[in-house]
Amino acid sequence: MKALEKLKVIGTCSVVGASVALASPPSYALDLFGPLTYLGFSDSPFNGPSFGYFHLEDFEDGLLNVPGVTPSSGVVTSTQFGGSIVDSVENEPNGDSFFSGNGLAGYTFTFSKATLGTLPTHAGLVWVDGVNNISFEAFDELGNSLGTRGGSHAGSGFFGGTQEDRFYGAINPTGISAIKITGGGGGIEIDHLQYGGALRQQPPSTSNVPGPLPVLGAAAAFGFSRSLRRRLKAVAPDNRIN
Ligand SMILES: [Ca+2]
Ligand SMILES: [Ca+2]
Ligand SMILES: [Ca+2]
DSSP states (O other), X not given: OOGGGOOOOSOOOOEEEEOOOOSSOOOOOOEEEEEEEOSSXXXXXXXXXXXXXXXXXXXXXXXXXXXXXXXXXXXXXXXTOOGXXXXXXXXXXXXXXEEXXXXXXXEEEEEOHHHHSSOOSEEEEEEEEEOSOEEEEEEETTSOXXXXXXXXXXXXXXXXXXXXXXXXXXXXXXXXXXXXXXOSSSOEEEEEEEEEEEOOOOOOOOXXXXXXXXXXXXXXXXXXXXXXXXXXXXXXXXXXXX
């Protein structure tokens, strides 16, 4: 059955939202990812960095209900289809995903700075079914393209199969306003929509006042120096050591 024949017209999904705040924010540079083999979140290049917030939509609750993101089109796959025709990062046919019947147009996921506080610095998704050729694009805070990535990894069938699944994503330190993915003819299906705002780098300190640790260090060094002089005088009394 062709993807176009999956008249997956309109549906819903599940949320695995998470907010993680860790110390030592790293620095990030503009980067694009994909197509990367992806069989679970442990394969995500975003699995590990420190975030002020992070959301992963796996659609397993039948809803697209993570905050601050709006799709241009599409439905949760289970609302239109069931069984083995549903592709998912999770073990289909028990999983769920997000589907659009117009793969050529694909869909754009737009992020809300008002809802999230800051635009995500990291954003990506996992292509799970459709037709070649596949193209991913990300947009900066002004809506300008950050670049594209392409792939042609679609398998021959439309009834599940995770070996063809690939991650696409982007990092932009000044924010990502939207990500878009398109395919060939027929439908397109994605899963594991994920995005997060990295913790900001702390500005370097401009203070010239030494902290308590350097002061203590200097005092210790002075004390050691006096002790050393006394020892040298005892060992070599004829040498002048002041
Ligand atoms: Ca959900
Ligand atoms: Ca899923
Ligand atoms: Ca698949």
